[in-house]
Amino acid sequence: MKPLIAGNWKMNGLAAASAEIDALIRLLGGSAPDDRDVLICPPATLVAAFAARYSDEAIQIGGQDCHPEANGAHTGDISAEMLADAGAGFVIVGHSERRADHGETDAVVKAKAQAAFRAGLTPIVCVGETKDQREAGKALEIVGAQLEGSLPETGEPFVVAYEPVWAIGTGLTPTIDDIAEMHDFIRSKTPQGTRLLYGGSVKPGNAKEILAVTNVNGALVGGASLKAADFHPIVTAAPGEM
Numbered sequence: 424m425k426p427l428i429a430g431n432w433k434m435n436g437l438a439a440a441s442a443e444i445d446a447l448i449r450l451l452g453g454s455a456p457d458d459r460d461v462l463i464c465p466p467a468t469l470v471a472a473f474a475a476r477y478s479d480e481a482i483q484i485g486g487q488d489c490h491p492e493a494n495g496a497h498t499g500d501i502s503a504e505m506l507a508d509a510g511a512g513f514v515i516v517g518h519s520e521r522r523a524d525h526g527e528t529d530a531v532v533k534a535k536a537q538a539a540f541r542a543g544l545t546p547i548v549c550v551g552e553t554k555d556q557r558e559a560g561k562a563l564e565i566v567g568a569q570l571e572g573s574l575p576e577t578g579e580p581f582v583v584a585y586e587p588v589w590a591i592g593t594g595l596t597p598t599i600d601d602i603a604e605m606h607d608f609i610r611s612k613t614p615q616g617t618r619l620l621y622g623g624s625v626k627p628g629n630a631k632e633i634l635a636v637t638n639v640n641g642a643l644v645g646g647a648s649l650k651a652a653d654f655h656p657i658v659t660a661a662p663g664e665m
């Protein structure tokens with residue numbers, strides 16, 4: 424399975440931030456290596472320009488969210504079809520920042536994942552427990568319920584990102600044993616071949632250890648994806664296609 428190293432830029436980046444992708448490509452020797460997929464999910468304003476600019480270097484571009492419907496009276500939203508039209512190949516759905524800030528339920532996340540399939544995109548479905556839930560010993564139960572409610576139904580390939588909410592942007596990470604336990608659990612609940620990403624404070628200093636865990640097939644990286652100097656060592660830390 425080819426590892427997927429994805430950068431989620433969240434609400435960061437103006438057009439000039441292409442300089443960081445240019446720098447990443449230089450550090451990678453001119454293009455993304457064949458044995459791993461490298462994905463950048465910039466703000467929606469940059470998807471079309473980046474998709475056009477970086478397809479030759481094998482840097483893939485994705486969206487950070489999509490509406491379940493293809494079009495309609497939904498001011499400020501964008502559809503999966505619009506992302507595909509702009510050149511995206513992936514879309515993140517159900518990120519905890521959207522589940523928390525926009526009240527997205529599992530059913531909404533599932534509808535968004537189905538919308539991604541409808542448009543020909545690969546959804547990256549995010550799941551993860553809060554600190555209280557982990558401390559109460561409920562992490563597997565919570566993630567199990569999120570998987571049950573959020574995963575798309577069709578036979579198309581999709582990606583799952585396990586992101587413990589308490590690890591996002593905090594510098595905290597679960598133990599390697601906890602990551603392994605959760606990824607084994609998610610593997611048991613997902614179709615064969617599903618790529619499982621870990622996300623939450625992945626940095627150059629911990630990427631190699633995390634990416635070596637069985638059933639961790641890549642990373643969803645927030646803050647450390649914004650600068651080529653940080654993202655490049657994470658991209659190269661992933662073991663190549665196995």
Ligand SMILES: O=C[C@H](O)COP(=O)(O)O
Nearest residue numbers: 431591592623624645646
């Ligand atoms: O989507 C990315 C995650 O929320 C992780 O963010 P972070 O690497 O800044 O902790």
